[in-house]
Amino acid sequence: MSGVFKAVMGRAIIWLPYLWLLIFFLAPFFLVAKLSVSQTAIAQPPYLPVLTMGEGLSGWWADFKTFAFDNYAFLATDSLYWKGYLSSLQIAFISTLLTLVIGYPLAYGMARAPRTMRPLLLMLVILPFWTSFLIRVYAWIGILKKEGLLNQFLLWLGLISEPLTVLNTDVAVYIGIVYSYLPFMVLPLYANLERQDGTLLEAASDLGCNRFSAFWQITWPLSRPGVIAGCFLVFIPAVGEFVIPSLLGGSSTLMIGRILFDEFFLNRDWPISSAVAVLLLLILIVPIMLFQRSEARAREMAKGVGP
């Protein structure tokens, strides 16, 4: 008896977190999927139940026929939604590229810094990552608004004669995403670049390769895993971003995270917001799986090569 007890307890480190995630992470997705096919109702909670337990399989089949796929039909017909998805993907894609363009030289510079300085530089990248996301987005409002610090500065320099409108435009959303997600790009890139073997570059230069082509032929291809990890870490959450478009974006900035939020809190339409969430998840499932695969592979590699 106690042997069985021990075996069960020994495995508690598996089943306890496993069970937690099954209940609080996986099961809720089925509830979202279920709600996305039910009707809106003026009730508390505001929808009609489907798939009620207790009627057995035949009851479920009967229920299935009453599934209201009209929520999805509605998403397809109302251009707000598909435009929202497209524009979220576009904004996330462009911001990811911008983050890469700014983050790569930064990570590269950090990786080539004197060895003693690197821990400090790494800490400086991690620190904003710990400070509140909301606060960092909020900080930009004071900078970007019409009478804000950026305009004051540019006017003082004489570069512009009239204040620019940046806040409440898509430009502000790009700035916000690049700024907030920059550490997510820099950290995997730095981890990769820092580990690269400097002798490869020496060999290249001994063989007559100039710096520029040595970078493109050696450093860049070797840094691909870091680039991929960084891009996923920025792109996937950026597609569903809510805080940045709602604080920095304008009324014409369509992002699906914001549409979902408004659908839920302003229109109190739970089934439609569930349908929006299901579609968003379906769009993101491929990048999420790719991200997981690249993470798992990176871990296997680290195990094989590590000390």
Added chain:
Amino acid sequence: MNRNWTAFNITSVVFGFAFLYIPILLLIIYSFNESKLVTVWAGFSTKWYAAAFANQALVDAAWVTFQVAFISASIATVLGTMAAMALVRYTRFNGRFLFSGMIYAPLVMPEVITGLSLLLLFVAIGLDRGMLTVILAHITFSMCFVAVVVQSRLSTMDASLEEAALDLGATPTRAFFSVTLPLILPAVLAGWMLAFTLSLDDLVIAQFNSGPGATTLPMKIFSQVRLGVTPEINAVCTILVAIVTTGVVIASISMKRQEIARQRAQQLAAQA
């Protein structure tokens, strides 16, 4: 990879950090501004801090937030460390693929989806929304971050130390607490800190899962920010940034010290 630190490298590092830090610095500077107009400097003053502390709704929200962050980070650290142990020590068990998937997916899952799905769970099981539901929600996503942080430490740790303890007759529990845990403690503490700040920071998931009387500080800040930038909010934000920065700096210094002590001990052991 340290050949020469070129001017280009230095410039990109300087510009990168300027971009990361200037907005926060401006926010801090303008929290000490006398004027109510956030962007016009009118002399040094700490009156907005006094105003923030006098604002009962803000103080209440801060108290709720700290309770939620403390409790959820502590439970998430236990669960996340277990999950990390499970992933590193048991390389094959039924459903391991799903398990690791559920650990990595929340790291990138858009918050609106996590928030909505958890809310539907709480409605389905009839749990009233309030502080408890926010805590449960925060444990769920932050335990995955803890698991990833602890896992990377565990996988570089020498497993033979734990095996030696088991061979010498220690129970698995005893071996964990007297051998493994001290070795991975820096990562566990870092995981706790990360979970704490993630909870402190979260707006979207709290918005979905919170109920009356459980307004968190980010929810409060968000609702005020929508009405415009105020120096009072700048002051609150500065306090939060100061707390987190101090915590992170202290934690990283103490981790560094421990690391040095550990290396020294290993050297001594190797010589003996």
